[in-house]
Amino acid sequence: MAPARPPQAREIFSRAGFWRGFMAAQPIAFGLIAYAVAFGLLASAAGWSALEAVLMSATVFSGSAQVASVGGWASGAGIGAVVVTVLMLNSRYTLLGAALRPWLGQASTVQAYASLHVMGDANWALSMRAHAAGESDAAFLFGSGLATFLPWICGTLVGAAIGDVFARPEALGLDFLLVAFCAAMAVGMVKTDSDLKPLLAAVIAAAAVHLAGFTGWSAVAAGLAGMATAWFSAEPTS
């Protein structure tokens, strides 16, 4: 473990920077384990094998997108609906990535896009704070991201393995875990009054699409309606 030595010559993407990020993200990484186990459990309850769940955790690496995708697969939604859902769920990452451009743009293409693959909300916030406090090494972002990636994979495996033990997951209510997580995350995402109008538009759109019989498209309709409402509610220019 390299000590937090401020580099003399300015490092762009060094091993020391990687380890500084990796160690700084340990509290976040620890907090992620329970979520990863929960995802493994709900994937297992939806009939996914441990291998399938782990593969998804490694490639998609986004809790909300993974939960939505497993839900879409379970409800028989087509791949188009699920892809659009994932695009909307992860569209916030474009904001995070955009903010990284001045800093991460100094790293090589491979380093930059590898860092973006393991980026999540928490390690992004941590890295931006470190950058504002003088961290100049862009490997900090990759290190902190990989620190969250590893427990995410291991936790998924553990959750899926535990889930496979239960023959009737619905007796334990585990089939409800997916919807329960979506509802709980939604409650946590309502932060200001300006969230309420998009929320209302989302509920109406989702209900209309569901009642019209378009299974699997309610999340897409809700996302589009909410985004459009937020767009028109915001000031056109700053």
Add this chain to the structure above:
Amino acid sequence: MSFRPELIAWLAALTLASFACRAAGFWLMRFVTMTPRLAAAQRAAPLCVMVGLVVPTALQGRLAESVGLAVVVLIARLTGSDLSAALAGVAAVALVRAL
């Protein structure tokens, strides 16, 4: 461990979609300027998609799921922890089904 071959196309598409979002902002900032409206729409997206995933279950009006959703919302508001809220909701559903 098993793997359903039909899942490969799914995972590939989802991986591309997820990575596209991560890469797009970083890449596009060479060409596009962020506006308050674009930022507001992107901020609203996760909440609204999550709500859209809950609505079909809420509309079914089954007792166990309805009680479960009420418990989730209540615990999430009270504790601010989405993990505790989700687990409490699951426990509530299991309890109502057992009764």
